[in-house]
Structure formats: structure tokens, C-alpha cells
Amino acid sequence: MKDFYLIYKNLTRKKMRLFLTTFAIFIAFLIFGAIMTLRSALNSGIEMSADNRLVVMHKISFTNPLPYAYVNKVKAMDGVKDVTHANWFGGYFQEPTNQVVTMAVDPESYLSVYPELVVEPEQLENWTKDQSGILIGERIAKANNWQIGDRIPLSSNIFSQKTGGQTWDFTVDGIFKGNDAKVDTGYALIHYKYFNETQAWGGDSIGWLILTTTDPALNEQVSKAIDENFANSNSETKTSTEQAFNKAFIDQIGNIGLIIFGVVFMAFFTILIVVGNTMVLAIRERTNEIAVLKTLGFESSRIFKMVLVESCLLAFLGGLFGIGGAYLIVQGAAKEMARFLPNLILDEAIFGQALIYMLVLGLITGIAPAISALRLNIVTAFSRG
Amino acid sequence: MTTENLFELKNVAKLFTKGKETISIFEGLNMHIKKGDFMAIMGPSGSGKTTLLNLLGGVDQPSSGEISFDGQRIDNLSESQLAKWRANNIGFIFQFYNLMPMLNAAKNVELPLLLTNLSSSERKKQVATALELVGLSDRAKHMPSEMSGGQQQRVAIARAVVSDPTFLLCDEPTGDLDRQTADEILEMLQLLNSKFGKTIVMVTHDPSAAKYATHTVHLNKGKFVKAEELLV
Numbered sequence: 337m338k339d340f341y342l343i344y345k346n347l348t349r350k351k352m353r354l355f356l357t358t359f360a361i362f363i364a365f366l367i368f369g370a371i372m373t374l375r376s377a378l379n380s381g382i383e384m385s386a387d388n389r390l391v392v393m394h395k396i397s398f399t400n401p402l403p404y405a406y407v408n409k410v411k412a413m414d415g416v417k418d419v420t421h422a423n424w425f426g427g428y429f430q431e432p433t434n435q436v437v438t439m440a441v442d443p444e445s446y447l448s449v450y451p452e453l454v455v456e457p458e459q460l461e462n463w464t465k466d467q468s469g470i471l472i473g474e475r476i477a478k479a480n481n482w483q484i485g486d487r488i489p490l491s492s493n494i495f496s497q498k499t500g501g502q503t504w505d506f507t508v509d510g511i512f513k514g515n516d517a518k519v520d521t522g523y524a525l526i527h528y529k530y531f532n533e534t535q536a537w538g539g540d541s542i543g544w545l546i547l548t549t550t551d552p553a554l555n556e557q558v559s560k561a562i563d564e565n566f567a568n569s570n571s572e573t574k575t576s577t578e579q580a581f582n583k584a585f586i587d588q589i590g591n592i593g594l595i596i597f598g599v600v601f602m603a604f605f606t607i608l609i610v611v612g613n614t615m616v617l618a619i620r621e622r623t624n625e626i627a628v629l630k631t632l633g634f635e636s637s638r639i640f641k642m643v644l645v646e647s648c649l650l651a652f653l654g655g656l657f658g659i660g661g662a663y664l665i666v667q668g669a670a671k672e673m674a675r676f677l678p679n680l681i682l683d684e685a686i687f688g689q690a691l692i693y694m695l696v697l698g699l700i701t702g703i704a705p706a707i708s709a710l711r712l713n714i715v716t717a718f719s720r721g
Numbered sequence: 722m723t724t725e726n727l728f729e730l731k732n733v734a735k736l737f738t739k740g741k742e743t744i745s746i747f748e749g750l751n752m753h754i755k756k757g758d759f760m761a762i763m764g765p766s767g768s769g770k771t772t773l774l775n776l777l778g779g780v781d782q783p784s785s786g787e788i789s790f791d792g793q794r795i796d797n798l799s800e801s802q803l804a805k806w807r808a809n810n811i812g813f814i815f816q817f818y819n820l821m822p823m824l825n826a827a828k829n830v831e832l833p834l835l836l837t838n839l840s841s842s843e844r845k846k847q848v849a850t851a852l853e854l855v856g857l858s859d860r861a862k863h864m865p866s867e868m869s870g871g872q873q874q875r876v877a878i879a880r881a882v883v884s885d886p887t888f889l890l891c892d893e894p895t896g897d898l899d900r901q902t903a904d905e906i907l908e909m910l911q912l913l914n915s916k917f918g919k920t921i922v923m924v925t926h927d928p929s930a931a932k933y934a935t936h937t938v939h940l941n942k943g944k945f946v947k948a949e950e951l952l953v
């Protein structure tokens with residue numbers, strides 16, 4: 337495009353104005369990128385939860401353990417398909433700040449309840465056979481640069497070994513992936529049996545149960561039946577769908593999300609007015625120059641395009657910096673918040689959405705001045721000047 | 722139609738409507754401009770000189786009548802056809818130079834060439850030639866704000882001739898310049914006319930400027946008159 341130099345010179349002719357408008361757009365897209373990532377992370381938990389999966393916890397709190405015997409009792413109930421269980425190991429690598437979320441599970445049943453976790457058959461077989469083996473999620477593997485065969489010591493901030501110390505040595509036998517990019521792979525799995533035998537507290541207890549129903553329509557009925565079954569026992573239960581479980585947790589943050597979402601739109605609205613106004617002023621200042629270009633033989637439609645390209649360039653300049661800044665912030669935050677918000681990723685979808693918004697911003701802020709440039713009459717423009 | 726006439730105006734009328742009011746600038750105007758002419762147009766303010774140049778330059782269109790350029794009607798062309806026609810045939814020189822303030826001299830001169838199919842290197846070559854013609858080769862990288870009025874007007878002349886149009890339109894090209902600089906500019910126009918065969922129409926208030934032209938016409942209230950009539 338031969339006119340690009342001209343457009344570029346117009347865009348950059350007032351450095352301070354360019355800086356301020358770019359900065360305003362930068363801020364808007366910084367907020368946009370960060371908030372949209374947060375929102376998608378919050379939603380992914382709900383989206384990804386299977387609709388026939390139920391979670392059974394101790395009625396008082398999920399930190400209270402349940403007896404192991406519940407596994408078989410629940411398995412025998414009507415409408416229940418598969419049952420598995422998990423214990424919170426906690427876990428960190430070398431430093432308490434370097435968290436590795438780890439759960440002690442029964443390999444076979446756990447993976448049948450969570451079919452979205454994908455493991456190579458060979459790796460799965462090795463892990464199933466290896467009592468002190470660990471199956472790590474892809475994200476954990478990448479974050480720590482761990483490979484199959486690595487021996488990694490994990491420390492628990494809750495449990496101690498019978499032989500003393502709080503650190504267990506595990507061998508990485510496999511790495512699980514998700515069957516969808518949004519599946520959380522930011523945790524690791526160890527053998528419940530091995531954990532139970534080696535930890536100092538003893539007692540066959542489990543953290544919580546996860547089960548699938550034969551039909552999502554039975555969810556409510558099955559939950560009720562389980563909780564009634566264990567009512568008046570030492571360990572009463574509270575059963576909810578995984579979706580409800582995730583949603584209850586997220587709703588608390590979700591409302592805040594809605595408010596922040598409003599803020600994003602306020603920010604965009606303000607930017608639209610600020611940038612739009614700047615563009616109108618910029619083009620009005622150039623009335624005489626546009627008339628000269630037209631006199632020289634530049635067609636109106638060409639000048640129309642030049643103005644639109646300029647406003648879009650401005651939007652993309654600020655927008656790309658903004659989304660880039662958001663990406664860096666998200667990268668930083670993702671490490672800190674991996675435990676609560678595993679899916680804090682500014683992914684292609686959000687980036688694509690941002691690009692569309694940049695284009696829209698550029699077109700909206702450029703259209704009015706572009707039309708006035710299109711319509712500008714040479715004779716009247718010169719007689720005014 | 723004689724081919725030696727570059728321009729031919731037949732029975733041209735031009736009206737402006739301002740709200741309810743209609744002002745007639747020209748009525749039944751006839752005129753012709755020969756190829757190779759250097760015509761000066763003089764006349765009091767408001768007599769219609771700029772309006773006439775706008776009609777000749779295809780920047781404005783007559784309310785009625787015919788305007789032909791080189792045997793071709795231009796009064797019935799569309800806006801976009803006129804733009805192309807201007808780019809191909811006319812060089813414009815304004816009183817206040819009208820350079821783009823954010824472009825250096827060379828980039829200003831290059832503007833009309835953006836409307837051609839020339840490659841970047843061909844454009845550069847033509848720009849260099851045009852700047853050399855006006856004696857500003859050493860100022861190619863200077864911004865308009867770094868140049869005197871006379872230098873800016875020479876850049877404007879280079880811009881007007883860079884695409885080699887046959888016809889140059891100048892609206893008070895020396896109106897903003899001191900005597901000596903004005904003479905330099907006028908000599909340059911004279912050279913373009915005599916040596917490069919450009920047909921030139923120049924509006925001026927300055928009788929000594931008109932002396933550079935091959936002949937002068939006088940406009941008063943939208944009509945061509947004899948010089949003596951103006952003095953009365």
C-alpha cells in the first residue's frame with residue numbers, strides 16, 4: 337500500500353496525542369485481557385464438569401475424612417455407575433511456595449470416573465504397577481520440566497511418614513493430558529494404598545468420594561439416598577453434583593466478576609468516546625490537507641480508507657500492547673493462583689476476541705471522521721480556510 | 722474545434738446557493754486557452770478568479786455550459802473521473818503552498834506520483850529530477866517548517882510538475898512572497914512555459930507579476946473586460 341507512509345506520518349505527527357490515546361487503548365485492552373481470562377478460568381471449571389458426576393463429602397467440611405468402607409457401600413446403591421475416592425496430600429517440591437497439588441487415589445477407578453484424563457496405555461500400566469509411582473498432569477510436567485523416569489521428592493504440609501519426615505520420593509511413571517485444552521492438568525496423582533500404608537496417622541480414611549450416576553436424571557435421587565443412608569452415623573455426608581460444587585465455589589467470585597465485567601465495558605465506552613473524539617479533531621485539523629490531496633487527484637474513497645486504516649492502526653497499536661501486557665500479567669498470576677484457578681490462560685479465543693474488538697474500535701472511532709473526509713468538498717474547504 | 726486550443730469554455734454559468742440566496746458568478750462566459758499560453762488573470766477581489774480556476778482545474782463544475790480540455794468534455798465527468806483527470810493533466814500551485822507539514826520536501830513532491838503505477842525507485846528518480854529543476858536538491862529531506870516561503874513555493878512547483886502535466890494552475894502564487902522571491906518564482910514559471918511547454922494560467926493581483934505572462938486578461942464581476950475599463 338503506497339499510502340502507508342502517509343498514514344503512518346499522519347498517525348505519528350503529534351507524538352503526545354499518539355502516546356495518550358495509545359495509552360488509553362492500552363489500559364482498556366489490559367483490563368479486557370485480564371478480565372476475560374479470569375472469567376474463562378472461572379467458567380471452565382463449570383463447563384468441564386461432567387453432568388453425571390457427584391461428590392460426596394463429610395457433612396461438616398471437606399477436610400473431615402470419611403471411612404474407607406463408604407466406597408463399597410455407595411457402590412452397592414441404585415443408580416450408581418462408578419465410584420472412586422481421593423485424599424488430599426497437599427504437596428510441594430523443595431519449597432512450600434512451589435506447590436504441586438497432589439491427591440492419593442485408586443488408579444483404575446479414578447480414571448474411569450474421570451474419562452477426560454488421557455494417559456498412554458504403557459505409562460498407565462507402569463504407574464498402576466509401581467506403588468511409589470506418580471502420574472503427573474501435563475501442566476505440572478511442563479512447569480517443572482519433569483520427565484518420565486524422574487525421581488521427585490514431594491513434601492506434604494499435612495502428613496508425615498511412619499519412618500519420619502514429611503517427604504516422599506516418587507517416580508514419574510506417566511503424564512496425563514486432557515482430551516480438551518480446558519481440562520485441568522495442574523495436579524498429580526499417587527497411589528492411595530501406598531500413601532495409606534506409609535503415612536503416620538494410619539486409619540483407612542478417605543477425603544471424599546466421587547461417583548458417576550447411570551443417568552444425570554438420577555443425580556438428585558442418588559444424592560438424597562446417599563446422604564440418608566449415612567445420616568445418624570459418625571460421618572454424615574453431603575452429596576452434590578460436581579457442577580453445583582464448582583459453581584458454589586465460583587459464584588462467590590462470579591458476582592465480583594460481573595462487577596468487573598461492567599467496569600470493562602465502562603472502560604471501553606470511555607475509550608470509544610476519547611479516541612473517537614480525538615480522531616474527529618485530528619481529521620478536522622487536516623481539512624485543508626485533505627482538500628489538497630483531493631485537488632491533486634486522490635479519490636475520496638481512497639482518503640476514506642486512509643482515515644479508517646489510521647484509526648484501526650491506532651486501535652491495534654494500543655490494543656496489542658494492552659493484550660500483551662495482559663498476557664504477561666496473566667502469566668505471572670497463573671503461577672500464584674494455579675491451585676485456585678488452574679485455567680488462568682489467555683488463550684487464542686480471548687486473543688481473537690481482542691483482535692475483533694480492536695478492529696471494531698478502530699472502525700467505530702474512524703467511521704465518522706472518514707465519512708466527513710469522504711464528503712469534504714474541495715471548494716468549500718478552501719474558501720473556509 | 723481547433724486542436725491548438727487546450728481549453729474551450731462555451732456559455733459557462735456558475736451559480737452558488739447560500740441558503741435561500743443564489744449568487745451568479747458567471748453567466749454566458751466564453752473563453753479559450755491556447756496550448757503553450759502563459760495567461761495572467763487579474764481583477765478585483767471577488768470578481769470570480771478563483772472560481773474560474775476551480776472550473777478549469779476540474780475542482781468545481783459549471784452550473785451550465787461546456788468546458789472542453791484537449792477536445793474532451795470535462796463538465797460532465799463524475800467526481801472520481803475528474804480526480805483521475807486532474808491527476809493526469811493538471812498541476813496546482815497555491816498561494817499558501819499547501820504542503821503537507823508532516824512530510825519532508827521529497828515526500829511532498831512524491832504525492833502526485835502515488836497516483837501513478839510507477840515503482841518506488843522510479844518515483845524517487847522523478848522526485849529528484851523535479852527538485853533539481855526548482856534548485857532544491859539539497860533540501861530534499863527538509864520539512865516545510867524548516868524552509869522559507871520561497872523555498873516552500875518551489876517545493877510546491879516541483880510537486881505540480883513532477884508527474885509532467887500539460888497544464889499548470891496558479892492561484893496568486895506570489896501573493897505571500899517578497900518582491901525578490903516573487904520574481905524568482907515567476908522566472909521559474911516562465912521557464913516552465915517557454916522551455917518545457919507548460920500551458921499556465923496564473924491569477925495575480927500584482928501587475929508586475931502579470932508582466933511575466935505572455936498575455937493578461939481582466940475579470941470584473943464575472944466578465945472579461947479591457948484593462949482600461951477596470952481603472953474607471
Ligand SMILES: Nc1ncnc2c1ncn2[C@@H]1O[C@H](COP(=O)(O)OP(=O)(O)O)[C@@H](O)[C@H]1O
Binds near residue numbers: 737738767
Ligand atoms: N463556495 C462558495 N459558496 C458561495 N459563494 C462563493 C463560494 N466561492 C466563492 N463564492 C463567491 O463567489 C465570488 C467570487 O469568488 P472568488 O472566485 O473566490 O473571487 P476571487 O478569487 O476573484 O477573489 C465571491 O463573491 C465569493 O463570495
Ligand SMILES: [Mg+2]
Binds near residue numbers: 770
Ligand atoms: Mg481568489
